[in-house]
Amino acid sequence: MTDRELRVSKIENGTVIDHIPGGQALNVLAILGIDGMSGEVVSIGMNVPSDRLGRKDVVKVEDRELSQSELDVLSLIAPAATINIIRGYEVAEKHLVERPSEVSGILQCSNHNCITVDNEPVTSRFEVLDEGVRCVYCDTIIRDDLAAHILV
Amino acid sequence: MRHDHITSTKQLSRGDIEAILDRAGEIAADPLRFADRHEDALLGLLFFEPSTRTKMSFSAAIKRLGGDIVDMGPVDSSSVKKGESLADTVRVVEGYADALVMRHPSEGSAQMASEYVDVPLINAGDGAGQHPTQTLLDLYTIRESAGLDGLTVGIMGDLKYGRTVHSLAQALTNFEASQHFISPESLKLPRNVRYDLHEEGSSIKEHTDLQEILPSLDVLYVTRIQKERFPDESEYRAVAGEYQIDADLLSAAKDDLTVMHPLPRVDEIAYDVDETDHAQYFEQAHNGVPVRMALLDTLLEGQA
Numbered sequence: 001m002t003d004r005e006l007r008v009s010k011i012e013n014g015t016v017i018d019h020i021p022g023g024q025a026l027n028v029l030a031i032l033g034i035d036g037m038s039g040e041v042v043s044i045g046m047n048v049p050s051d052r053l054g055r056k057d058v059v060k061v062e063d064r065e066l067s068q069s070e071l072d073v074l075s076l077i078a079p080a081a082t083i084n085i086i087r088g089y090e091v092a093e094k095h096l097v098e099r100p101s102e103v104s105g106i107l108q109c110s111n112h113n114c115i116t117v118d119n120e121p122v123t124s125r126f127e128v129l130d131e132g133v134r135c136v137y138c139d140t141i142i143r144d145d146l147a148a149h150i151l152v
Numbered sequence: 153m154r155h156d157h158i159t160s161t162k163q164l165s166r167g168d169i170e171a172i173l174d175r176a177g178e179i180a181a182d183p184l185r186f187a188d189r190h191e192d193a194l195l196g197l198l199f200f201e202p203s204t205r206t207k208m209s210f211s212a213a214i215k216r217l218g219g220d221i222v223d224m225g226p227v228d229s230s231s232v233k234k235g236e237s238l239a240d241t242v243r244v245v246e247g248y249a250d251a252l253v254m255r256h257p258s259e260g261s262a263q264m265a266s267e268y269v270d271v272p273l274i275n276a277g278d279g280a281g282q283h284p285t286q287t288l289l290d291l292y293t294i295r296e297s298a299g300l301d302g303l304t305v306g307i308m309g310d311l312k313y314g315r316t317v318h319s320l321a322q323a324l325t326n327f328e329a330s331q332h333f334i335s336p337e338s339l340k341l342p343r344n345v346r347y348d349l350h351e352e353g354s355s356i357k358e359h360t361d362l363q364e365i366l367p368s369l370d371v372l373y374v375t376r377i378q379k380e381r382f383p384d385e386s387e388y389r390a391v392a393g394e395y396q397i398d399a400d401l402l403s404a405a406k407d408d409l410t411v412m413h414p415l416p417r418v419d420e421i422a423y424d425v426d427e428t429d430h431a432q433y434f435e436q437a438h439n440g441v442p443v444r445m446a447l448l449d450t451l452l453e454g455q456a
Contacts, residue, residue: 137260
């Protein structure tokens with residue numbers, strides 16, 4: 001294990017999300033619904049030098065093991081992210097994110113005339129395409145800047 | 153076919169479409185045989201936007217099957233005016249009817265509403281999204297006049313916001329049709345329809361000038377270009393004028409070209425075309441009754 005990996009995994013228990021594109025850490029937290037109000041200890045490194053990404057962000061969430069399905073939605077904005085599950089200061093599991101077939105309640109449709117942006121009791125749902133996502137309701141395809149459509 | 157709801161033509165296979173059109177053909181040939189088929193059936197009409205043809209032909213269809221309608225009436229005199237959500241409205245109205253027909257100005261409204269009800273819900277137009285029952289009567293009209301395979305079809309006008317266009321283009325991918333799309337640059341097919349056509353292996357042939365493709369067309373489907381899509385009246389007039397047809401222009405077309413239009417027209421088809429053998433748009437509108445009878449018959453039968 002390298003010094004750098006040791007440094008980012010130096011929490012006793014929890015989840016470390018590494019290799020997030022530089023500047024996207026806050027969007028990652030928004031997608032995961034982590035806003036600091038539920039008491040988790042969260043550490044963020046932004047624009048850390050990275051051989052693979054140039055600049056990367058790292059997020060550490062203590063005492064919480066995020067599930068694969070929770071983490072797969074990160075693939076939309078952080079396709080190269082790696083997930084380290086930490087137990088007793090050691091990396092117990094290491095995962096890559098996988099693109100889910102559908103994401104729910106994460107993104108807002110870009111179509112202002114879509115029923116999901118109206119005042120209706122409906123949760124947004126998007127089918128995940130090879131490039132971009134598609135609203136299950138109005139069929140609008142969003143390809144660019146998905147982070148701008150994250151529901152917060 | 154076993155569908156609870158009809159929200160988009162994407163959900164219909166070639167087999168589904170042909171089964172409905174075949175039944176529509178049987179109904180058109182002998183309507184009295186179906187006259188008491190759904191006695192006591194009630195069709196709930198929820199039109200959040202104006203409609204003439206769609207609403208009247210659904211009303212005629214259920215009555216000719218022996219049933220009747222319950223109509224929400226205009227939005228201004230309904231609970232929608234009091235701020236009721238669509239989700240609540242449809243959950244209430246499903247208790248009054250055996251099937252629902254809904255038109256709503258928001259895209260995706262029919263899909264959402266269908267998730268809240270157990271009775272079959274038919275999308276009669278959701279904003280600039282889909283209008284699947286118009287497509288069924290369009291396909292019926294095309295089949296009656298030209299057959300459905302091996303055709304060269306031109307679809308012209310507002311391809312971006314035209315829900316009848318989106319539904320038709322997607323449904324035609326089930327048949328061996330070569331589709332040509334004729335429109336101003338600013339009103340070309342939207343990304344999602346292009347994606348679906350591409351996924352189905354259809355090539356998208358686009359034109360800004362009808363005349364370059366007119367002689368090879370078997371069917372020309374004309375749609376209205378709406379004024380509100382343009383920043384000002386003069387720009388609208390300049391563009392819309394390029395997408396109007398008249399009898400003189402059609403002299404360059406095949407003798408058996410079928411000209412269609414979902415109606416209402418404004419001035420995109422001159423009245424002198426009505427007198428030619430090309431004009432099928434009134435027949436097309438009339439076909440709405442047997443085709444919607446066939447669809448209702450199929451859906452209500454599935455509920456029995």
